[in-house]
Structures are given as C-alpha cells and as structure tokens.
Amino acid sequence: MTSRLLYELAGEDASLRFSPYCWRSRMALLHKGLEFTTLPWRFTEKEAIAFSGQGQVPVLVDGETVVFDSWAIAEHLERAHPDAPSLFGGAAGQAVTRFVNEFTDTVVNAGLSRLLVSDIYPLLHEKDRAYFRASRERRFGKPLEEVTANRDADLARFRQSLDPFRRTLAHQPFLGGSAPLYADYILFGSLQWARCVSALEVLANDDALLAWRERLLDAFDGHARRATRHHAP
Amino acid sequence: MTSRLLYELAGEDASLRFSPYCWRSRMALLHKGLEFTTLPWRFTEKEAIAFSGQGQVPVLVDGETVVFDSWAIAEHLERAHPDAPSLFGGAAGQAVTRFVNEFTDTVVNAGLSRLLVSDIYPLLHEKDRAYFRASRERRFGKPLEEVTANRDADLARFRQSLDPFRRTLAHQPFLGGSAPLYADYILFGSLQWARCVSALEVLANDDALLAWRERLLDAFDGHARRATRHHAP
Numbered sequence: 001m002t003s004r005l006l007y008e009l010a011g012e013d014a015s016l017r018f019s020p021y022c023w024r025s026r027m028a029l030l031h032k033g034l035e036f037t038t039l040p041w042r043f044t045e046k047e048a049i050a051f052s053g054q055g056q057v058p059v060l061v062d063g064e065t066v067v068f069d070s071w072a073i074a075e076h077l078e079r080a081h082p083d084a085p086s087l088f089g090g091a092a093g094q095a096v097t098r099f100v101n102e103f104t105d106t107v108v109n110a111g112l113s114r115l116l117v118s119d120i121y122p123l124l125h126e127k128d129r130a131y132f133r134a135s136r137e138r139r140f141g142k143p144l145e146e147v148t149a150n151r152d153a154d155l156a157r158f159r160q161s162l163d164p165f166r167r168t169l170a171h172q173p174f175l176g177g178s179a180p181l182y183a184d185y186i187l188f189g190s191l192q193w194a195r196c197v198s199a200l201e202v203l204a205n206d207d208a209l210l211a212w213r214e215r216l217l218d219a220f221d222g223h224a225r226r227a228t229r230h231h232a233p
Numbered sequence: 234m235t236s237r238l239l240y241e242l243a244g245e246d247a248s249l250r251f252s253p254y255c256w257r258s259r260m261a262l263l264h265k266g267l268e269f270t271t272l273p274w275r276f277t278e279k280e281a282i283a284f285s286g287q288g289q290v291p292v293l294v295d296g297e298t299v300v301f302d303s304w305a306i307a308e309h310l311e312r313a314h315p316d317a318p319s320l321f322g323g324a325a326g327q328a329v330t331r332f333v334n335e336f337t338d339t340v341v342n343a344g345l346s347r348l349l350v351s352d353i354y355p356l357l358h359e360k361d362r363a364y365f366r367a368s369r370e371r372r373f374g375k376p377l378e379e380v381t382a383n384r385d386a387d388l389a390r391f392r393q394s395l396d397p398f399r400r401t402l403a404h405q406p407f408l409g410g411s412a413p414l415y416a417d418y419i420l421f422g423s424l425q426w427a428r429c430v431s432a433l434e435v436l437a438n439d440d441a442l443l444a445w446r447e448r449l450l451d452a453f454d455g456h457a458r459r460a461t462r463h464h465a466p
Contacts, residue, residue, distance in 0.1 A: 086325070088325060089323055089324060089325020089326065089328075090322055090323040090325060090326060091322060091410055091411075092319070092321060092322020092323060092325075092326030092409055092410060092414055093322065093323060093325030093326040093328075093329055094410070095322075095326075095405055095407070095408065095409050095410030095411075095414075095416075096326055096329040096330050096332075096333060096408060096409065096414070096416050097329050098401045098404060098405065099329075099332070099333055099397055099398065099401045099408060099416070100329060100332055101401075102396075102397040102398075102400040102401050103336065103397040105400075106396055106397055106400070107397065163335075163339055164332055164335040164336040164339055164340065165332065165335075167335040167338075167339070168331045168332045168334075168335050171331060172328055172331065174328070175328065175329060175332060176325055176328050176329065177324050177325060177327070177328030178324075178328075181325055181328075181329070183328075183329050183332070
C-alpha cells in the first residue's frame with residue numbers, strides 16, 4: 001500500500017488521462033522513483049478534492065501533505081524527497097525552469113488548446129460536458145467546433161512557437177542536458193495531452209522534436225507510451 | 234595590464250556599445266569578477282577580428298584562447314574560471330538557460346529589431362551604413378523607415394512576448410533565482426540594446442519588468458546604467 005495519491009483529470013473512460021499538468025506531475029513522480037496511485041477525477045467532481053482547498057488537478061497527497069498545482073507539486077517532491085533523483089539539478093536549475101514552465105503554460109498550452117478543444121469535448125464524461133463547453137466557448141468567444149474548424153494556420157503558428165525548444169535540442173539531447181529533468185516533462189506533458197486526445201499530429205513528421213519525444217515515451221519502461229489514447233495514429 | 238579583450242559592436246561614437254549579444258558577454262565578465270578591456274568594432278571591420286575565424290562580435294580573447302558567439306563565451310568563462318561566481322549554477326542550470334537564450338535570440342530580439350532598426354541606422358559609423366541598410370532591408374523586405382513607421386502594434390506584440398519573463402519574475406527576484414545569473418543577462422542585454430539606441434521605452438511604465446531591469450542597471454556599481462546612450466529618456 002502506498003500513501004501517495006495523484007488525482008488526475010480523466011475522460012469518460014477513466015483510464016484516459018490527458019491533462020498536460022497532470023502529466024508533468026506523473027513524470028515527476030516517476031523521475032523521483034516514488035510509488036504512487038493515480039485516481040481519476042472529472043471537472044465537476046469538486047467535492048472529491050475539496051480537501052485540497054481548491055478545485056483543480058493535479059492534487060498530490062504525499063503522506064500527510066496535500067499539494068495542488070503542478071509547479072508546487074514539483075517543488076514539494078524536490079524538497080520532500082531530496083535523496084531521490086533531482087528534478088531541477090539545483091537552485092539555479094529550478095529558478096530557470098520556472099521560465100520554461102511559464103512559457104509552456106502560456107504560449108504552448110494556449111496554442112494547443114486552440115487545436116484540441118473540439119476533440120476533447122466528446123471524450124469527456126457526460127457530466128463534464130456542459131461545464132467544458134460553456135467555459136471554453138467563453139474563453140474563445142465562439143462555438144468549440146468553430147475554434148478548430150480551420151486549424152492549418154493555428155497549427156503552423158503552434159509549430160513555430162516551439163522553435164526555441166527545437167533550437168535548444170539541436171545542442172543537447174534533453175532540455176535538462178544529457179538526461180531529462182523537470183523542464184523536459186513540462187513540454188512533454190503538453191505533447192502527451194495532444195497525443196492522448198487527438199488524431200492530429202501536432203509535430204510535423206520531419207520535426208526534430210519527434211526524436212526527443214520518442215526518448216521520453218521510452219522513459220520509465222515506456223510508461224507514457226502505454227497511456228490510453230482515444231485516437232490511434 | 235589585462236590580457237582579456239572583448240570586441241564589441243560600436244556606433245560612430247566608439248563609446249556607444251549597443252549589441253545585445255555583447256552586453257551578455259560584458260555582464261558575464263563582470264559577474265565573474267574578471268578584468269577586461271573592451272574594444273570598439275564596426276560591422277565592416279572584418280579584418281580586425283579575422284583572427285577569430287569569423288566575422289561577428291562579441292569576440293573574447295582570454296589569454297591564449299579566442300572565443301566568439303555570446304553563448305560560447307559564457308560557456309568558456311564558466312569552464313575556464315570555475316572558482317569565480319558561477320553563471321549557471323551547475324550543469325542543469327546551464328542546460329535550461331540555453332532555452333532562455335534561444336527564446337531571446339528568436340522571439341525577443343526579432344521583436345526588438347523591428348522596433349529599433351531605423352533608430353540604429355543614424356548612430357552607425359558612416360562606413361557601416363550601406364551594409365546595415367542593405368542587410369536589414371533584405372531581412373524585412375522594406376525600407377528601414379517603413380519597418381518602424383507604425384510601431385504601436387509591434388510594440389504591443391513585443392511587450393506581450395515578454396509575458397513568460399514577467400510571470401517568472403512574479404515569483405522570484407531574478408530569472409536565476411535570488412541573485413542574477415546568465416539567464417538574467419540574456420534578457421537584460423536585449424533591453425540594454427533598446428535603451429542605448431532609442432528614445433522608445435520598450436517597457437510600459439507599469440511593467441513589473443522595470444524593477445528587475447533597475448536591479449540589473451544597479452549591478453556592478455551601476456556599470457550598465459553608465460553606458461553611453463544616444464537618446465536620453
């Protein structure tokens with residue numbers, strides 16, 4: 001029995017775990033080599049995580065400690081498990097990784113959301129759909145199906161927004177250097193989000209980022225590669 | 234007498250040093266606490282740095298070693314002067330800082346170039362002007378004066394592109410954490426470029442980045458604050 005629980009966003013199929021932020025936390029737990037159990041959670045199950053004092057996942061219960069927000073979870077894991085492999089490689093690595101986190105949260109995930117939003121909707125549990133549609137249509141100012149109706153230009157813009165990652169990985173195998181660190185899991189979580197919910201290949205087939213993503217799909221005995229997907233390639 | 238020389242891009246006024254990349258190297262040398270002499274260099278003085286095997290600055294001559302390219306210079310300084318204060322705070326910090334470097338080279342500096350290019354031209358030595366006009370007009374596909382004719386939209390876009398920095402600095406005083414590291418000098422170099430050549434204030438007067446920039450202008454006894462500017466605020 002483990003006392004470590006990770007609440008993750010799930011689809012109608014409880015095994016479909018697609019949140020980019022939950023993927024960050026899951027990869028961080030694997031990196032640390034910690035045992036954990038994941039629990040599926042839906043957008044409208046606010047009472048299930050009310051103990052965390054807020055209403056979003058990921059939520060980590062680590063023994064007596066409750067932590068929410070993927071960045072706070074990574075910081076907690078680094079502090080609470082200092083003898084396990086480091087996620088940041090020191091204080092400076094942690095500080096600079098925060099920039100990767102903020103860039104990905106804003107530029108990358110905003111770009112992906114625009115590409116994926118109508119693919120996500122039918123995968124949600126029925127009880128989540130009204131909330132999702134209303135909140136996303138408010139964000140985009142139009143029906144979900146219209147957001148993704150002409151994705152070509154948005155896809156080109158999204159791919160271009162990854163240029164700084166591409167250029168970095170032209171010099172080193174991982175964002176963290178010779179081996180993956182939390183900086184890698186940040187971007188990987190976003191690509192895994194896309195991979196789990198959509199048939200759209202968000203990376204072009206000649207994109208140098210593909211090889212990097214393959215390495216992370218292989219990590220931890222192919223853990224992320226085995227994830228439930230609702231669109232096979 | 235120091236044997237350490239930094240070749241920097243200069244204007245007609247040899248004391249005007251405005252290259253964002255040269256500012257990175259200068260701040261890195263100051264951070265390391267190393268003595269150095271700077272030498273003014275103009276775009277067309279290829280023979281003066283031919284010894285480096287290429288035609289751009291910054292070029293650092295550090296004893297017997299010649300290094301060009303701001304990133305390579307930072308790596309060299311870190312490796313060659315390990316007992317001086319670290320620029321990266323370790324291997325992971327260095328790897329992740331590379332992403333900050335690539336983001337700034339592409340997104341930030343491309344955005345700034347579009348805002349500054351017509352202000353730079355009249356500050357250049359007469360012998361550099363034809364080269365500069367031709368190369369930049371080829372890049373932008375229009376006369377310099379047209380590039381900056383309506384800068385409001387470009388300025389808004391540039392300011393928005395800094396959001397990931399702004400969000401990072403909402404959590405910590407420097408990109409490097411509690412004290413400045415090379416990641417800070419990367420972005421600072423870009424803002425110093427703007428500050429030296431243009432009356433345009435590229436940061437809005439309520440931008441949280443202003444306080445961070447002030448701290449870096451104060452660093453090293455106000456070294457960067459004393460830089461020659463051709464447009465007082």
